[in-house]
Amino acid sequence: MTAPQRIGPYVIERLLGVGSFATVWLGYDPLLDGHVAIKVLAENWSHDLRVRERFRDEARLLRRLEHQRLVRVHAVGELPDGRPYAVLAWADGGSLRDRLAAGPMPGPAALRLLGEVCAGVTVLHRHGVVHRDLTPGNILFRSADAGAEQVLIADLGLAKALAAASGLTARAGTPGYMAPEQDNPGAVIDARADVYGLGRLGIRLLAEPVPVGADPPRSAGVLRLRDGVPAPVAAVLIRATAHRPGDRYPDAAALHAALDRAANPVRQPPSPVAVTRRRYRLPLAVAVVAAVAVVGAEPGGAGAHRGTYTAGPLSVTLPDGWSATGATWAGQYGVDGEAEPALVMSPRPRRWAADPRVPGAFVGVSASTAARTTPAGFLAERTHGDCTPAPARTTRQAGVEWTVVTYHCDRGRPRIVEAAGRHPDRPALLYAQIVPPVDGAPDFVDVLLAGVRLR
Template identity: 35%
Template sequence: MKTHLGHYDIVAELGRGGMGVVYKGYESSLNRYVAIKVLAESLAHDESVKERFLREARSMASLNDPHIIQIYFIGEHEGQTFFVMEFVEGESLGSLLKRDGKLRPEQAARVIYQTAQGLATAHDKGVIHRDIKPGNLMVTSRGAIKIADFGIALVTQDFSKKLTSTGEFVGTPGYLSPEVCLGKPVDSRSDIFSLGIVLFEMLTGRMPFTDESPLGLMLEVVRAEIPDVRQLNNDVDAELSRILSRMIAKDPNERYNNCHELAEDLSRHPLLAGAPTIGVKPLISTAAATVIGMKTPVSAQRPLPQTVPTPRPGQFNAGTAAAPMPVAGRFGAGPLRRECLDAGVRGAHPDRRVSGATTRAR
């Protein structure tokens, strides 16, 4: 295991997935900690995967917003492609929800407001995230939201390119918009739908769609009615329920036209009065909690223990510590694809790993 990449010292492993590993690093020249995303060696020779990996860095580097994790550097070291990001002291919204179940309405509204501001910046630059979910929203120790993982972001200029070709899609079932599930054109309103599902989950402690299979989730997104949030949480007021309903409308034309409209609508809600911070304290891991400005601990300068090899996309590895990253693909021939086509869902690829009877969600 390497103890450095370029001029960055490796401090700890933060997580790993289907495309590679994320480390906490230390940049001594600037006396700061960073997050380093490294493409798996097993995928380094796959040019399409490498292109998508680097596209995440390029997409994020083009965006300058306090609610989007910033990119510092893209490089290669001894054949390993990597990029360096802002290190966020905090935890993902997904982790927070697993621990706390749900948030208070004012907390949830502020998460959505901050995320909408970040997405508005991305959309203005022609970048559609396409994988908005709790796991990709970081809650900082100061109560701010940072959007992460633009690995499958769609740039408007990429519509004709191979990575976004017709018949392929990437994302996470349950958060995908109906137009994604149906293989229809996608724009910024698709991110608004996904963000609406996140709001529903924060308010109720559950997803609106309950099927256990990826295909079933996609079919529910297209066909099923979303439960009334106020029947599941009577603390939700009518105005917040109205905003949520507009975000998750099945027809994109019935949603907010853009995140600027969404943020403006939310800003008028009394729940947004006062400080914009979320008011929740994230649980900071030992690896993440190192005080910025301190020297790299001696223990972190020693070689890290050998970890489970990063699996290739499509494999399931019981020892993998973190959820897999999204990988573009298609259903093969067979009953699943026929059922999908019968329902009008084309080009589906569940962002889950399946091995035998075991399904592991992101």
């Protein structure tokens, strides 16, 4: 295959992949100084009107949904020969198929990845879309800030609105991951077909090898999980891959919730003292990482300058002279795929994360975190480099038992307080990261925590 020199305004550098319906090239945008992936309809399908329309449907769907868990569309166009192409965000981390070709992933990492994929498919289901072809080749990775990775759902060329799925739906999908009903031209295909694909993907990630194309195991006792994967996960995968759609989970959100419950059984919280026995050595740049994770924030809100502020179910009492901004907590997602609520409050909310002289606080609430860990366990993850933790303490404020760890730092902010507590009546973890005023009262932190409530 001869590589084109240009596609539209993009300089073509190399071939990324070839599929049944399309070819994908790595392109360079000289104006924006960045790389893109350009998906071009295969020449042998260019005269099939159904395939051309399906190709365009993919770009329209991705453009309409525009979500960080889905591959994004930058532009569409046509080659001189009339073939359509779509310009997509480049997934520079490759695909899950590439990674599995190098060997199996560690069990805990594979389980976390499966949860990320479920959250991405939940976005599709929430918008009434079924993917129908969930395979390792359609799970991509893209570099994000601070060395993290985004997990992306790709290749929606087989996706359709659920409302349009009917007896006229054409057979489509990949053997080994395709639900049994997809082999029946007269079947109605709904979100449960994706649940089957996710279950087969889970078996590929978490269990001892099952030949592609072979029927999945029919009982949890037969399914041999890899080391580090909790045993209850087997039953979840068995239900997800049930032959009858009615025996499966209804959608990706329900499957994600079941995986969370199976992977995080109720356990005794670790002693808060254990949190204080570590010397934290991550870079100081992450010291206020939670604060800068708020996205879509705007000044104001309910009572922002009248002593209180609300963001979703969160309600806080503001210290004198403070205001707040808030919307969602980036990086923390519920089983529905949506970011969980959070807010920032400070005398200068838009400056406190960047200016160590400005006091302030980040407050967030997370049901997904409450399902996987305890308050003390969560605080053990919130590390600060070149800072020394004081012994952990507990304080009961507004009915919440908070675990509080104060860090004394040699550089930047002299004091950073991390606090977390489980809500007594709701399955949610409350978290606060606080930089108290230098001249604040000794009980400043406790008073602030007393004003954090769920409505």
